[in-house]
Amino acid sequence: MDEIRLIDVRKNILSDNENQAEIIRQNLAVKNVFMLNVMASPGAGKTSLIIQTLRSLKEVLRMAVIEGDIESIVDSEKIQKEGFPAVQIRTGGACHLDAPMVTAALANLDLEAFDLVFIENIGNLICPAEFDTGADLQIMILSVPEGDDKVLKYPLMFTVCDVLIVNKMDYLVDSDFNLEALRRRAHELNPRLQIFEVSCKTGSGLGEWSAWLLDKVKTKLFTADFR
Protein backbone atom coordinates (compact mmCIF):
# COMPACT_ATOMS: atom_id res chain seq x y z
CA MET A 1 0.00 0.00 0.00
CA ASP A 2 2.70 2.45 0.92
CA GLU A 3 5.20 1.44 -1.71
CA ILE A 4 6.12 3.94 -4.42
CA ARG A 5 4.78 3.19 -7.87
CA LEU A 6 6.65 4.68 -10.78
CA ILE A 7 5.44 5.81 -14.19
CA ASP A 8 7.98 7.00 -16.74
CA VAL A 9 6.95 9.44 -19.44
CA ARG A 10 9.47 9.90 -22.22
CA LYS A 11 9.24 12.72 -24.67
CA ASN A 12 10.97 13.27 -27.95
CA ILE A 13 12.62 16.64 -28.15
CA LEU A 14 13.93 17.29 -31.63
CA SER A 15 14.54 20.59 -33.28
CA ASP A 16 16.74 22.53 -35.61
CA ASN A 17 17.28 24.94 -32.75
CA GLU A 18 20.89 23.74 -32.48
CA ASN A 19 21.68 24.83 -36.03
CA GLN A 20 20.23 28.26 -35.46
CA ALA A 21 22.21 28.60 -32.22
CA GLU A 22 25.42 27.79 -34.10
CA ILE A 23 24.66 30.53 -36.64
CA ILE A 24 24.19 33.00 -33.78
CA ARG A 25 27.52 31.97 -32.24
CA GLN A 26 29.35 32.44 -35.55
CA ASN A 27 27.76 35.84 -36.06
CA LEU A 28 28.73 36.96 -32.53
CA ALA A 29 32.31 35.76 -33.12
CA VAL A 30 32.55 37.83 -36.30
CA LYS A 31 31.18 40.89 -34.50
CA ASN A 32 33.34 40.29 -31.40
CA VAL A 33 30.45 40.13 -28.98
CA PHE A 34 30.24 37.90 -25.90
CA MET A 35 26.77 36.62 -24.97
CA LEU A 36 25.69 35.32 -21.56
CA ASN A 37 22.50 33.31 -20.92
CA VAL A 38 21.09 33.75 -17.40
CA MET A 39 18.65 31.08 -16.19
CA ALA A 40 16.85 30.53 -12.85
CA SER A 41 13.54 29.93 -11.10
CA PRO A 42 11.12 32.84 -10.76
CA GLY A 43 12.36 35.20 -8.08
CA ALA A 44 15.88 33.78 -7.74
CA GLY A 45 17.38 37.15 -8.71
CA LYS A 46 18.12 37.13 -12.45
CA THR A 47 17.33 40.82 -13.03
CA SER A 48 19.11 41.85 -9.82
CA LEU A 49 22.27 39.96 -10.79
CA ILE A 50 22.26 41.45 -14.29
CA ILE A 51 21.81 44.98 -12.93
CA GLN A 52 24.61 44.52 -10.38
CA THR A 53 26.91 43.17 -13.11
CA LEU A 54 26.05 46.07 -15.46
CA ARG A 55 26.97 48.51 -12.69
CA SER A 56 30.26 46.71 -11.98
CA LEU A 57 31.44 46.56 -15.57
CA LYS A 58 30.01 49.73 -17.09
CA GLU A 59 33.38 51.53 -17.19
CA VAL A 60 35.07 48.72 -19.11
CA LEU A 61 32.45 47.10 -21.35
CA ARG A 62 29.63 48.24 -23.65
CA MET A 63 26.59 46.17 -22.71
CA ALA A 64 22.96 45.43 -23.64
CA VAL A 65 20.29 43.09 -22.32
CA ILE A 66 17.78 40.79 -24.03
CA GLU A 67 14.86 40.25 -21.65
CA GLY A 68 12.61 37.22 -21.98
CA ASP A 69 9.19 37.30 -20.38
CA ILE A 70 5.85 35.65 -20.90
CA GLU A 71 3.78 38.79 -20.58
CA SER A 72 5.27 41.80 -18.83
CA ILE A 73 8.00 44.27 -19.69
CA VAL A 74 8.84 45.24 -16.09
CA ASP A 75 12.39 43.87 -16.28
CA SER A 76 13.19 45.82 -19.46
CA GLU A 77 12.01 48.96 -17.72
CA LYS A 78 14.44 48.28 -14.86
CA ILE A 79 17.35 47.80 -17.32
CA GLN A 80 16.42 50.95 -19.19
CA LYS A 81 16.38 52.88 -15.91
CA GLU A 82 20.01 51.82 -15.43
CA GLY A 83 20.84 53.46 -18.77
CA PHE A 84 21.37 50.34 -20.88
CA PRO A 85 19.47 49.26 -24.00
CA ALA A 86 16.97 46.41 -23.56
CA VAL A 87 15.23 44.26 -26.15
CA GLN A 88 12.13 42.60 -24.73
CA ILE A 89 11.03 39.21 -26.07
CA ARG A 90 7.43 38.55 -25.05
CA THR A 91 6.82 34.82 -25.57
CA GLY A 92 3.04 34.90 -25.08
CA GLY A 93 3.05 31.66 -23.10
CA ALA A 94 6.22 29.85 -24.13
CA CYS A 95 8.26 28.82 -21.09
CA HIS A 96 11.76 29.29 -22.54
CA LEU A 97 13.72 31.29 -25.09
CA ASP A 98 15.03 29.54 -28.18
CA ALA A 99 17.59 30.42 -30.86
CA PRO A 100 15.07 31.89 -33.36
CA MET A 101 13.72 34.27 -30.68
CA VAL A 102 17.24 35.36 -29.77
CA THR A 103 18.06 35.86 -33.47
CA ALA A 104 15.09 38.21 -33.74
CA ALA A 105 16.18 40.09 -30.63
CA LEU A 106 19.81 40.45 -31.80
CA ALA A 107 18.56 41.92 -35.09
CA ASN A 108 17.32 44.85 -32.97
CA LEU A 109 20.80 45.61 -31.61
CA ASP A 110 23.70 47.21 -33.45
CA LEU A 111 26.18 44.49 -32.49
CA GLU A 112 29.19 46.61 -33.45
CA ALA A 113 28.29 48.84 -30.51
CA PHE A 114 28.46 46.13 -27.80
CA ASP A 115 31.00 43.86 -26.13
CA LEU A 116 28.67 41.92 -23.86
CA VAL A 117 25.00 40.98 -24.28
CA PHE A 118 23.04 39.40 -21.43
CA ILE A 119 20.04 37.17 -22.08
CA GLU A 120 17.61 37.00 -19.17
CA ASN A 121 15.78 33.76 -19.86
CA ILE A 122 12.22 32.91 -18.68
CA GLY A 123 11.93 32.08 -14.95
CA ASN A 124 12.01 28.29 -15.18
CA LEU A 125 14.56 25.63 -14.15
CA ILE A 126 13.39 23.15 -16.77
CA CYS A 127 12.90 23.98 -20.46
CA PRO A 128 15.46 26.79 -20.83
CA ALA A 129 18.12 24.13 -20.14
CA GLU A 130 17.07 22.25 -23.28
CA PHE A 131 17.29 25.13 -25.75
CA ASP A 132 20.66 26.45 -26.88
CA THR A 133 20.36 30.22 -27.36
CA GLY A 134 23.74 30.65 -29.04
CA ALA A 135 25.27 32.18 -25.88
CA ASP A 136 28.97 31.73 -25.06
CA LEU A 137 28.34 31.09 -21.38
CA GLN A 138 25.39 29.50 -19.58
CA ILE A 139 24.81 30.60 -16.01
CA MET A 140 22.16 29.64 -13.50
CA ILE A 141 21.16 31.26 -10.24
CA LEU A 142 19.92 29.25 -7.28
CA SER A 143 18.72 31.27 -4.31
CA VAL A 144 19.17 29.99 -0.77
CA PRO A 145 15.42 29.93 0.09
CA GLU A 146 14.82 27.47 -2.78
CA GLY A 147 16.71 24.73 -0.93
CA ASP A 148 19.86 22.70 -1.49
CA ASP A 149 18.11 19.68 -3.08
CA LYS A 150 17.44 21.30 -6.46
CA VAL A 151 20.37 19.49 -8.13
CA LEU A 152 18.50 16.19 -7.72
CA LYS A 153 15.28 17.59 -9.16
CA TYR A 154 16.52 19.73 -12.04
CA PRO A 155 19.72 17.91 -13.04
CA LEU A 156 19.77 19.04 -16.68
CA MET A 157 20.04 22.72 -15.71
CA PHE A 158 23.03 22.01 -13.44
CA THR A 159 24.59 19.91 -16.22
CA VAL A 160 24.37 22.43 -19.07
CA CYS A 161 25.57 25.44 -17.06
CA ASP A 162 29.13 26.71 -16.82
CA VAL A 163 28.44 28.81 -13.73
CA LEU A 164 26.21 28.44 -10.68
CA ILE A 165 25.53 31.62 -8.74
CA VAL A 166 24.17 30.94 -5.26
CA ASN A 167 22.21 34.11 -4.50
CA LYS A 168 20.51 35.48 -1.36
CA MET A 169 23.41 34.31 0.81
CA ASP A 170 22.10 36.81 3.40
CA TYR A 171 19.30 34.25 4.06
CA LEU A 172 21.77 31.48 4.92
CA VAL A 173 21.92 32.22 8.66
CA ASP A 174 18.29 31.38 9.40
CA SER A 175 18.10 28.50 6.98
CA ASP A 176 18.84 24.78 6.89
CA PHE A 177 20.42 25.19 3.45
CA ASN A 178 23.54 22.99 3.28
CA LEU A 179 26.08 24.72 1.06
CA GLU A 180 28.51 21.80 1.23
CA ALA A 181 25.81 19.35 0.14
CA LEU A 182 24.89 21.63 -2.76
CA ARG A 183 28.52 21.92 -3.88
CA ARG A 184 29.05 18.17 -3.64
CA ARG A 185 25.89 17.30 -5.58
CA ALA A 186 26.52 19.93 -8.24
CA HIS A 187 30.13 18.89 -8.81
CA GLU A 188 29.23 15.20 -8.94
CA LEU A 189 26.92 16.04 -11.83
CA ASN A 190 29.10 18.70 -13.45
CA PRO A 191 32.73 18.82 -12.30
CA ARG A 192 33.54 21.93 -14.39
CA LEU A 193 30.79 24.05 -12.75
CA GLN A 194 32.15 27.35 -11.37
CA ILE A 195 30.31 28.30 -8.19
CA PHE A 196 29.99 31.84 -6.80
CA GLU A 197 28.22 32.75 -3.55
CA VAL A 198 26.66 36.20 -3.66
CA SER A 199 23.97 38.44 -2.23
CA CYS A 200 22.55 40.93 -4.69
CA LYS A 201 21.00 42.67 -1.67
CA THR A 202 24.16 43.19 0.42
CA GLY A 203 26.60 43.08 -2.52
CA SER A 204 28.71 40.27 -1.05
CA GLY A 205 30.58 38.11 -3.57
CA LEU A 206 29.64 40.26 -6.57
CA GLY A 207 33.15 41.65 -7.08
CA GLU A 208 34.61 38.18 -7.49
CA TRP A 209 31.88 37.20 -9.97
CA SER A 210 32.24 40.36 -12.08
CA ALA A 211 36.04 40.05 -12.22
CA TRP A 212 35.76 36.41 -13.33
CA LEU A 213 33.21 37.31 -16.02
CA LEU A 214 35.30 40.23 -17.28
CA ASP A 215 38.25 37.87 -17.64
CA LYS A 216 36.13 35.43 -19.70
CA VAL A 217 34.84 38.21 -21.93
CA LYS A 218 38.33 39.61 -22.52
CA THR A 219 39.68 36.15 -23.32
CA LYS A 220 37.12 35.70 -26.09
CA LEU A 221 37.43 39.19 -27.50
CA PHE A 222 41.24 39.29 -27.45
CA THR A 223 41.63 35.75 -28.74
CA ALA A 224 39.62 36.88 -31.74
CA ASP A 225 42.07 39.79 -32.23
CA PHE A 226 39.41 42.20 -31.04
CA ARG A 227 40.43 45.83 -31.76
Add this chain to the structure above:
Amino acid sequence: MDEIRLIDVRKNILSDNENQAEIIRQNLAVKNVFMLNVMASPGAGKTSLIIQTLRSLKEVLRMAVIEGDIESIVDSEKIQKEGFPAVQIRTGGACHLDAPMVTAALANLDLEAFDLVFIENIGNLICPAEFDTGADLQIMILSVPEGDDKVLKYPLMFTVCDVLIVNKMDYLVDSDFNLEALRRRAHELNPRLQIFEVSCKTGSGLGEWSAWLLDKVKTKLFTADFR
Protein backbone atom coordinates in the same frame (compact mmCIF):
# COMPACT_ATOMS: atom_id res chain seq x y z
CA MET B 1 19.24 53.72 -28.09
CA ASP B 2 17.69 53.11 -24.68
CA GLU B 3 14.13 52.55 -25.80
CA ILE B 4 12.58 49.10 -25.29
CA ARG B 5 12.02 47.10 -28.46
CA LEU B 6 9.31 44.44 -28.30
CA ILE B 7 9.04 41.12 -30.11
CA ASP B 8 5.90 39.04 -29.66
CA VAL B 9 6.03 35.29 -30.06
CA ARG B 10 2.67 33.56 -30.22
CA LYS B 11 2.30 29.87 -29.88
CA ASN B 12 -0.60 27.60 -30.64
CA ILE B 13 -1.46 25.36 -27.78
CA LEU B 14 -4.07 22.85 -28.80
CA SER B 15 -4.73 19.48 -27.26
CA ASP B 16 -7.34 16.97 -26.32
CA ASN B 17 -6.02 17.27 -22.77
CA GLU B 18 -9.27 19.00 -21.75
CA ASN B 19 -11.37 15.99 -22.76
CA GLN B 20 -9.19 13.61 -20.81
CA ALA B 21 -9.36 15.91 -17.76
CA GLU B 22 -13.17 15.86 -17.93
CA ILE B 23 -13.14 12.03 -17.96
CA ILE B 24 -10.93 12.08 -14.83
CA ARG B 25 -13.33 14.48 -13.09
CA GLN B 26 -16.34 12.30 -13.88
CA ASN B 27 -14.54 9.20 -12.65
CA LEU B 28 -13.54 10.93 -9.39
CA ALA B 29 -17.14 12.08 -8.89
CA VAL B 30 -18.42 8.52 -9.25
CA LYS B 31 -15.81 7.25 -6.78
CA ASN B 32 -16.37 10.16 -4.37
CA VAL B 33 -12.80 11.35 -4.39
CA PHE B 34 -11.64 14.96 -4.16
CA MET B 35 -8.45 15.86 -6.06
CA LEU B 36 -6.20 18.85 -5.42
CA ASN B 37 -3.52 20.10 -7.86
CA VAL B 38 -0.60 21.88 -6.13
CA MET B 39 1.54 24.13 -8.33
CA ALA B 40 4.53 26.41 -7.56
CA SER B 41 8.09 27.37 -8.45
CA PRO B 42 10.90 25.04 -7.42
CA GLY B 43 11.49 25.34 -3.68
CA ALA B 44 8.33 27.28 -2.81
CA GLY B 45 7.23 24.50 -0.45
CA LYS B 46 4.88 22.14 -2.32
CA THR B 47 6.02 18.96 -0.57
CA SER B 48 6.14 20.71 2.81
CA LEU B 49 2.59 22.03 2.44
CA ILE B 50 1.28 18.62 1.36
CA ILE B 51 2.99 16.90 4.31
CA GLN B 52 1.64 19.47 6.79
CA THR B 53 -1.87 19.06 5.34
CA LEU B 54 -1.65 15.24 5.48
CA ARG B 55 -0.70 15.51 9.17
CA SER B 56 -3.56 17.92 9.91
CA LEU B 57 -6.26 15.86 8.25
CA LYS B 58 -5.12 12.28 8.78
CA GLU B 59 -7.72 11.56 11.47
CA VAL B 60 -10.63 12.62 9.27
CA LEU B 61 -9.69 11.80 5.65
CA ARG B 62 -8.09 8.90 3.78
CA MET B 63 -5.41 10.44 1.55
CA ALA B 64 -2.84 9.65 -1.15
CA VAL B 65 -0.37 11.70 -3.18
CA ILE B 66 0.58 11.73 -6.86
CA GLU B 67 4.11 13.14 -7.15
CA GLY B 68 5.32 14.68 -10.39
CA ASP B 69 9.04 15.03 -10.97
CA ILE B 70 11.37 15.23 -13.91
CA GLU B 71 13.93 12.80 -12.58
CA SER B 72 14.01 12.08 -8.88
CA ILE B 73 11.73 10.23 -6.46
CA VAL B 74 12.84 12.12 -3.32
CA ASP B 75 9.40 13.66 -2.71
CA SER B 76 7.63 10.30 -2.92
CA GLU B 77 10.04 8.95 -0.35
CA LYS B 78 9.12 11.82 2.00
CA ILE B 79 5.38 11.10 1.57
CA GLN B 80 5.93 7.38 2.15
CA LYS B 81 7.85 8.16 5.34
CA GLU B 82 4.70 9.97 6.58
CA GLY B 83 2.76 6.71 6.10
CA PHE B 84 0.75 7.66 3.03
CA PRO B 85 0.77 6.00 -0.42
CA ALA B 86 2.58 7.85 -3.20
CA VAL B 87 2.50 7.35 -6.96
CA GLN B 88 5.51 8.90 -8.65
CA ILE B 89 5.19 10.23 -12.20
CA ARG B 90 8.66 10.70 -13.69
CA THR B 91 8.24 12.90 -16.75
CA GLY B 92 11.76 12.46 -18.15
CA GLY B 93 12.03 16.11 -19.14
CA ALA B 94 8.46 17.35 -19.49
CA CYS B 95 7.88 20.51 -17.47
CA HIS B 96 4.27 19.87 -16.40
CA LEU B 97 1.78 17.10 -15.66
CA ASP B 98 -1.11 16.54 -18.05
CA ALA B 99 -4.38 14.62 -17.86
CA PRO B 100 -3.05 11.42 -19.52
CA MET B 101 -0.19 11.22 -16.98
CA VAL B 102 -2.64 11.73 -14.10
CA THR B 103 -4.93 9.05 -15.56
CA ALA B 104 -2.03 6.60 -15.52
CA ALA B 105 -1.19 7.55 -11.93
CA LEU B 106 -4.80 7.21 -10.72
CA ALA B 107 -4.93 3.71 -12.25
CA ASN B 108 -2.33 2.76 -9.62
CA LEU B 109 -4.57 3.82 -6.71
CA ASP B 110 -7.62 1.99 -5.38
CA LEU B 111 -9.86 5.05 -5.50
CA GLU B 112 -12.51 3.45 -3.27
CA ALA B 113 -9.94 3.65 -0.47
CA PHE B 114 -9.38 7.42 -0.62
CA ASP B 115 -11.26 10.67 0.02
CA LEU B 116 -8.56 13.14 -1.01
CA VAL B 117 -5.77 12.83 -3.58
CA PHE B 118 -3.05 15.49 -3.84
CA ILE B 119 -1.19 16.09 -7.08
CA GLU B 120 2.22 17.69 -6.59
CA ASN B 121 2.89 19.18 -10.01
CA ILE B 122 6.33 19.91 -11.52
CA GLY B 123 8.14 22.94 -10.01
CA ASN B 124 7.24 25.54 -12.63
CA LEU B 125 4.99 28.63 -12.64
CA ILE B 126 4.30 28.47 -16.37
CA CYS B 127 3.21 25.31 -18.20
CA PRO B 128 1.37 23.53 -15.37
CA ALA B 129 -1.15 26.41 -15.52
CA GLU B 130 -2.04 25.47 -19.10
CA PHE B 131 -2.80 21.79 -18.52
CA ASP B 132 -5.99 20.72 -16.77
CA THR B 133 -5.21 17.63 -14.68
CA GLY B 134 -8.84 16.87 -13.82
CA ALA B 135 -8.43 18.16 -10.25
CA ASP B 136 -11.35 19.74 -8.35
CA LEU B 137 -9.23 22.53 -6.92
CA GLN B 138 -6.15 24.31 -8.28
CA ILE B 139 -3.81 25.78 -5.72
CA MET B 140 -0.55 27.63 -6.10
CA ILE B 141 2.13 28.46 -3.56
CA LEU B 142 4.18 31.64 -3.72
CA SER B 143 6.96 31.93 -1.18
CA VAL B 144 7.96 35.30 0.26
CA PRO B 145 11.59 35.20 -1.00
CA GLU B 146 10.32 34.95 -4.61
CA GLY B 147 9.00 38.51 -4.48
CA ASP B 148 5.61 40.20 -4.72
CA ASP B 149 5.84 40.97 -8.47
CA LYS B 150 5.18 37.43 -9.66
CA VAL B 151 1.52 38.20 -10.52
CA LEU B 152 2.69 40.47 -13.32
CA LYS B 153 5.11 37.90 -14.73
CA TYR B 154 3.11 34.67 -14.44
CA PRO B 155 -0.49 35.93 -14.75
CA LEU B 156 -1.98 32.69 -16.12
CA MET B 157 -1.03 30.75 -12.97
CA PHE B 158 -2.74 33.35 -10.75
CA THR B 159 -5.78 33.30 -13.07
CA VAL B 160 -6.42 29.54 -13.15
CA CYS B 161 -5.94 28.95 -9.42
CA ASP B 162 -8.68 28.88 -6.78
CA VAL B 163 -6.25 29.30 -3.90
CA LEU B 164 -2.99 31.18 -3.37
CA ILE B 165 -0.90 30.04 -0.43
CA VAL B 166 1.74 32.59 0.54
CA ASN B 167 4.39 30.43 2.20
CA LYS B 168 7.57 31.21 4.19
CA MET B 169 5.83 34.06 6.03
CA ASP B 170 8.64 33.74 8.60
CA TYR B 171 10.88 35.47 6.00
CA LEU B 172 8.58 38.53 5.80
CA VAL B 173 10.31 40.51 8.56
CA ASP B 174 13.65 40.90 6.75
CA SER B 175 12.14 41.33 3.32
CA ASP B 176 10.75 44.10 1.13
CA PHE B 177 7.86 41.81 0.10
CA ASN B 178 4.67 43.88 -0.02
CA LEU B 179 1.78 41.65 1.00
CA GLU B 180 -0.81 44.32 0.26
CA ALA B 181 0.57 44.85 -3.27
CA LEU B 182 0.46 41.09 -3.88
CA ARG B 183 -3.15 40.83 -2.66
CA ARG B 184 -4.22 43.80 -4.78
CA ARG B 185 -2.53 42.54 -7.96
CA ALA B 186 -3.77 38.99 -7.47
CA HIS B 187 -7.38 40.04 -6.83
CA GLU B 188 -7.37 42.44 -9.79
CA LEU B 189 -6.54 39.47 -11.99
CA ASN B 190 -8.65 36.89 -10.17
CA PRO B 191 -11.25 38.25 -7.73
CA ARG B 192 -12.31 34.79 -6.53
CA LEU B 193 -8.77 33.83 -5.41
CA GLN B 194 -8.66 32.62 -1.77
CA ILE B 195 -5.43 33.71 -0.11
CA PHE B 196 -3.83 32.03 2.91
CA GLU B 197 -0.64 33.19 4.62
CA VAL B 198 1.33 30.34 6.13
CA SER B 199 4.74 29.17 7.23
CA CYS B 200 5.33 25.45 6.79
CA LYS B 201 8.39 25.91 9.02
CA THR B 202 6.71 27.54 12.04
CA GLY B 203 3.23 26.12 11.37
CA SER B 204 1.55 29.54 11.31
CA GLY B 205 -1.65 29.77 9.26
CA LEU B 206 -1.81 26.05 8.50
CA GLY B 207 -4.81 25.37 10.73
CA GLU B 208 -6.94 27.88 8.86
CA TRP B 209 -5.92 26.41 5.49
CA SER B 210 -6.57 22.80 6.52
CA ALA B 211 -9.98 23.66 7.98
CA TRP B 212 -10.97 25.49 4.78
CA LEU B 213 -9.81 22.55 2.62
CA LEU B 214 -11.64 20.01 4.78
CA ASP B 215 -14.81 22.02 4.36
CA LYS B 216 -14.38 22.02 0.54
CA VAL B 217 -13.76 18.27 0.49
CA LYS B 218 -16.78 17.54 2.69
CA THR B 219 -18.99 19.75 0.53
CA LYS B 220 -18.11 17.75 -2.57
CA LEU B 221 -18.37 14.34 -0.94
CA PHE B 222 -21.62 15.00 0.92
CA THR B 223 -23.26 16.77 -2.00
CA ALA B 224 -22.66 13.59 -3.96
CA ASP B 225 -24.41 11.57 -1.20
CA PHE B 226 -21.08 10.11 -0.16
CA ARG B 227 -21.54 7.13 2.21
